[in-house]
Amino acid sequence: MATASVGGVAPGSGTPGFGAGLHDSSDSAILTGVDVISPITSPVPTDSNTNRDRTVLPSHSVPYANEDPRDYFCHRNGLVESAFEECISTLIFPHEDGDVVGSWILTEISFWDTEKERIVILTTMAIIIVKYDFIAMKKKEFKRIPLGEVDTMVIGLLVYPPLSVVPSRNMNGIRIMWNKGKPLNFLKRWNPFDKDIPFITYSCHPLFWHKGDQNESAKEMYNVDSFSEKLVNTVEQLNSNCKVHNASIVLQNYVGLTSLMHNKTSLGFFKVRGNFSY
Structure with missing residues (x-):
């Protein structure tokens, strides 16, 4: 089994973290499109257990630096913790899901590159993904992914194809795949309403960049590197x-x-927007 190296940098921070380093061919991959991980067009390359270069993200381009964290409803004290408790008590079944490993609130990036705020609960047997309304404080929908079905995970820098005009994200993420190496068919590729896409991609929640070092425990629940590390360890077992x-x-x-x-x-997040909240 190929394993991810523990190294690299925490997303956007310039400090050591889990799984942020890219393999040796990452620079050429970004420039040429060769060996870039894509479930649509590219096979997943085979990793060796060699050390990988550590890449420091530019400190002058911190994601979401201009956001006001107070606009996010999940910024309010105790709301995320209460949501975690509700989701765990109502959605986790020990005989089916096993023990809870951890809970996070992350940014899910859809196949069509839209960002969505999601609660992610990792257990010893599954990943439970919850769309949670932080205004009404209730679950809206959820999805359960058995860990036994996951066949590939990719950890690294989120990039766009060489000819893309979309601004770079300058952040790390994780892609979790259960497509058995098969590309998406034509209908799934062009149907934005199809929710049965056999992979998901996560990055840090915007609030990750607004939590100071003095509150590391609160910061970790927005950190995709923390989730990635726990997920890799759990899946390996x-x-x-x-x-x-x-x-x-x-x-x-x-x-x-x-x-x-x-x-x-930020339509995928529950925020205060002027005189309205949605």
Whole structure:
């Protein structure tokens, strides 16, 4: 089993963290499109257990630096913790899911490059993903992914194809795949309403960059590196057939005006927006 290296930098911070380093061919991959991880067009390369270069993200381009953290409802004291408790008590079944390993609130990036705020609960047997309304304080929908079905995980820098005009994200992420190496068919690739996509991609929640070092425990629940580390360790104990790679994660978006508008206005997050909240 290929394993991810523990190294690299925490997303956007310039400090050591888990799984942020890219493999040796990452620079050429970003420039040429060769060996970039894409579930649509590219096979997953085989990793060796060699040390990988550590890449420091530019400190002058911190994601979400201009956001006001107070606009996010999940910024309010105790709301995320209460949501975690509710989701765990109502959605986790020990005989089916096993023990709870950890809970996070992360940014899910859809196949169409739209950002969505999600609660992610990791157990010893599954990942439970919850769309949670932090205004009404209730669950809206959820999805359960058995860890035994996960066949590939990729940890690394989120990038766009070489010809894309979409601004770079300058952040790390994780892609979790259960597609058995098969590309998406034509209908799934072009149907934005299809929710049965056999992989998911996560990055840090915007509030990760607004939590100071003095509150590391609160910061960790927004940190995709923390989730990645716990997930890799859990899957290794459960499913030895799952391959873990350190490589660039390509987001197939070339122009993406719809996704740019969606992400710029944070429509996938529960926020205060002037006189309205949604």
